[in-house]
Amino acid sequence: MANENENIKIVENATCTFCGCVCDDMELHVDLNEKRITKAKNACVLGRAWFAEHTIEDAPAAMIDGEEVSVDEAIEEAAQTLVNAKFPITYGLSDTTCEAQRQAVAISDYIKGNIDTTTSVCHGPSGLAFQGVGESTSTLGEVKNRADLVIYWGGNPAESHPRHFGRYAVTAKGMFTPNGKKDRTVVLVDVRKTKSAPVADILIRPFPGKDFEVLWALRALVKGSKLSSNIEEETGVPLETLSDLAERMKNCRFGVLFFGMGLTMTRGRHFNSGALLALTTDLNKYTHFVAMPVRGHGNVTGADNVVSWQTGYPFGVNFSRGYPRFNPGEFTTVDTLSNGDADAALIIASDPASNFPKKAIEHLKNIPVITLDTKNTHTTKLSHVAFRTATYGINTTGTVYRMDDVPITLRPAFDSPFPDDETILTSIKKRVHELVLAKHYAGGASGEAKVAAINPL
């Protein structure tokens, strides 16, 4: 509920969309004259920066090759660029609403392009593991209320998700964990001693690149197999430590394994995530155990959900044959760029020119790029068409998914002069549809192709 008091507005139960925790208990104090958030009660250090720094910047709403143009002109140029490309790619989507993500999938479908999200360079390998192994999971509410053994593997939530401990999993007091941390055992597995270490009752530091071996050893111990004592030489973790953890896992009441990029971005990738998921499955013969990837961006989980319910696959999807195909390593964006396949790119709320491998960035510089972003980034700088858009959760409403797949509706704080992602993408979609139709009729397409082109998405 928003209370008006002169030029200060208070927005209660607003949502922070900086990280995958998607905390929806913010109390925002908004200076409507200055159009900025002056206080974000309950926010963590990352959330405070997110709210404080998203102000209305003096910038054009749309540019073509660095020159200011009208939004309509930019939409026309973007649509023409995408329709005339042979291998157009769409990428990003983890920092925008589900409503905008849906429009992006429709555009990709119309132009027979490729769609991928930041999941492919985040928990994409875990997505592969989910398909191969399965996922025993829960909501974060269940973790808060029930978990008495909490394991973080390959992540540093104290710095990446600061409220994960207090709001959901460690110090949070729940129905069956009324004393918070006193009712739980917390284990941290990481190759470094990070700022998350002080919260851990047990700190395990394997050798780098040995997560799979440690997880597989735990599977063996859980099943009652004997392990050689030289496991420590191989993994850096003493047998006694592993045996103790295996017993704790089997004997807890409700266990949870949160896992991060330390598994997916290192040697082994989806095998690491798969080993962790398999261990979780094994443990359900003894107790209740769940696993959950700790997701980074505010709506990366929504991107997985939207792309899945629209195409059947979570990321790395290609429409070039007129139906969706899923092939990580071919249709994922690092690959479509590094292999030189893509000849145009629609980048939404993401900055691959900053965070991708050098070879992929080099290719991005050589093709027409269309960007939608709230700020200047390395990718907007190299764009052919650049849209400045409103910030989701601060200027616009919409739906986002928390990392445990719980959808949350956003409460905006103040208006932006810039259009939101959904509005821009809907306009591009409509124009793309018109151009695709015209192309089909001009090219003497078959009746079936005409029907496919006419059917609105």
Add this chain to the structure above:
Amino acid sequence: MADKMMLIPGRTSKQGTSLNQGKFKDEYKEVTSTLEMNKDDMDKRGLVDGDKVRMWNEIGETIVSCIGKKTEDLSAGLLFIPYGPPSSQLMASDTAGTGMPLSKHMMVEIEKVK
């Protein structure tokens, strides 16, 4: 010295807050150009906190400043840097059929910039 070391780029609080201020602001540039290194490894190379080092592999190179960490926090042979444009210069594009480059497992070499 030509010993290979393992570079682990990752998220930090400062990287996250400066990211919100803007990627072209000095703070973000400084945060993503500061390398954490084991103190003993630094001593072996004659490095002190704040020294500039060239870090390279077969993909590319970048110049960053380094700060020391105790062995109990960061083992010998490991390097940590808040991820950003400098670390991307060293990232290989091969995804081994997964879509994911080895973003936290980069073998690099280091030398002091004189």
